[in-house]
Amino acid sequence: MNKKTLLVTGGAGFIGSNFVLAACKRGHARIVNFDLLTYAGNLKNLDSLSGHSDYVFVQGDIADRDLVGSVLARYKPDGVVNFAAESHVDRSIAGPEAFIRTNVVGTFNLLEAVRSYWLDLTTAERGAFRFLHVSTDEVYGSLGPDDPAFTETTPYAPNSPYSASKAASDHLVRAYHHTYGIPCLTTNCSNNYGPMQFPEKLIPLMILNALEGKPLPIYGDGRNVRDWLYVEDHCEAIRRVLEHGRGGEIYNVGGRCEKTNLEVVHSICNLLDEMRPQSPFKPHTSLITFVKDRPGHDWRYAIDCSKIERELGWSPRETFDSGLRKTIDWYLQQADWVQSIRTGAYRAWIRSHYGAS
Numbered sequence: 490m491n492k493k494t495l496l497v498t499g500g501a502g503f504i505g506s507n508f509v510l511a512a513c514k515r516g517h518a519r520i521v522n523f524d525l526l527t528y529a530g531n532l533k534n535l536d537s538l539s540g541h542s543d544y545v546f547v548q549g550d551i552a553d554r555d556l557v558g559s560v561l562a563r564y565k566p567d568g569v570v571n572f573a574a575e576s577h578v579d580r581s582i583a584g585p586e587a588f589i590r591t592n593v594v595g596t597f598n599l600l601e602a603v604r605s606y607w608l609d610l611t612t613a614e615r616g617a618f619r620f621l622h623v624s625t626d627e628v629y630g631s632l633g634p635d636d637p638a639f640t641e642t643t644p645y646a647p648n649s650p651y652s653a654s655k656a657a658s659d660h661l662v663r664a665y666h667h668t669y670g671i672p673c674l675t676t677n678c679s680n681n682y683g684p685m686q687f688p689e690k691l692i693p694l695m696i697l698n699a700l701e702g703k704p705l706p707i708y709g710d711g712r713n714v715r716d717w718l719y720v721e722d723h724c725e726a727i728r729r730v731l732e733h734g735r736g737g738e739i740y741n742v743g744g745r746c747e748k749t750n751l752e753v754v755h756s757i758c759n760l761l762d763e764m765r766p767q768s769p770f771k772p773h774t775s776l777i778t779f780v781k782d783r784p785g786h787d788w789r790y791a792i793d794c795s796k797i798e799r800e801l802g803w804s805p806r807e808t809f810d811s812g813l814r815k816t817i818d819w820y821l822q823q824a825d826w827v828q829s830i831r832t833g834a835y836r837a838w839i840r841s842h843y844g845a846s
């Protein structure tokens with residue numbers, strides 16, 4: 490079988506590293522991982538690929554068009570999967586500039602480098618080339634309790650600097666397909682959880698705080714709803730879109746798993762009570778603390794993923810219970826990983842955002 494080469498940007502982050510590991514395990518592609526290694530990028534995630542013949546890492550910024558161009562010229566990929574982004578909503582509220590820089594200007598420069606590379610390919614290579622942009626359900630805005638779930642035609646209504654910057658990048662990707670004919674695809678996915686997620690996001694933050702007997706800070710009344718998807722299911726959806734999706738199309742990806750934040754945190758606490766029966770912090774629900782709400786906090790996200798189910802035969806495999814068990818188990822086993830990301834910068838974020846260490 491002729492192996493394809495993929496340029497994966499942001500492959501040292503949470504979803505990107507899960508994708509790279511899965512791709513290398515399948516053995517059907519050579520991976521060039523291009524990542525700036527911001528606070529969210531972690532090469533430890535990819536330790537198991539050390540010496541792997543189908544894996545290369547390049548440190549760099551997607552906004553650096555010349556560097557991206559030279560990587561494209563050197564490795565001649567058959568496709569690009571763009572995970573690189575600033576991804577945390579709370580950080581985008583505290584400091585939006587980095588989000589505009591990477592998510593908007595970075596995606597633009599990446600697209601420009603890809604455009605000049607793509608124009609030099611043969612007609613057959615151009616047709617087979619894929620640019621897959623990994624985006625979010627947050628671009629569609631916020632739902633009320635009885636609203637239907639987001640479809641691929643739901644109008645964009647981003648509410649945070651993060652989602653506005655992702656929406657801008659989605660529009661650029663759409664325009665590069667429409668104007669230049671580059672075979673671009675966009676996936677808009679709901680909330681992911683699983684191994685290697687940076688503990689600024691709800692699920693890993695709650696797991697690690699609960700293990701240490703720290704407060705579990707729930708914004709507002711905890712009734713905001715998210716649609717949860719286990720990260721490996723998301724990676725499999727991306728693979729299918731890359732291999733079988735139609736150029737120019739958008740695919741919504743979701744877990745059909747709507748839960749309030751309070752339900753999520755209760756599930757984590759109950760599982761920890763069971764998996765850590767000797768914990769001095771049992772019952773872990775006693776650590777739940779309600780804190781000031783996130784400004785502009787979207788009330789509900791829900792994804793209608795019937796298009797990818799129907800057209801590409803994908804559906805989520807993991808249930809919330811099985812996925813959450815695997816996730817908690819991973820964090821219980823990975824004390825070194827947890828230690829390594831708790832740098833001074835991480836502690837400074839937690840202090841500035843929650844007011845305590």
Ligand code: NAD
Nearest residue numbers: 499501502503504525526527529530550551573574576681
């Ligand atoms: P993450 O923050 O864990 O990882 C982002 C990665 O991008 C890091 O490795 C970082 O070093 C890298 N990066 C940042 N700026 C860069 C730049 N300028 N150039 C090159 N690399 C850069 O993010 P994640 O949670 O893995 O999300 C990946 C993508 O999926 C993002 O585009 C995000 O918007 C999207 N997404 C995330 C979720 C989720 O629940 N986490 C859901 C839907 C979509």
Ligand code: DAU
Nearest residue numbers: 576577578625626627679680689690691706707708713750
């Ligand atoms: O929907 C997809 C999006 O999901 C992705 O595009 C983003 O990259 C990803 O970060 C995530 O965004 P959210 O804002 O939904 O995720 P977060 O984990 O930050 O928060 C999930 C919910 O939990 C949200 O309603 C806010 C709440 N929350 C979060 C934190 C960090 C709390 O109540 N307390 C907290 O301390």
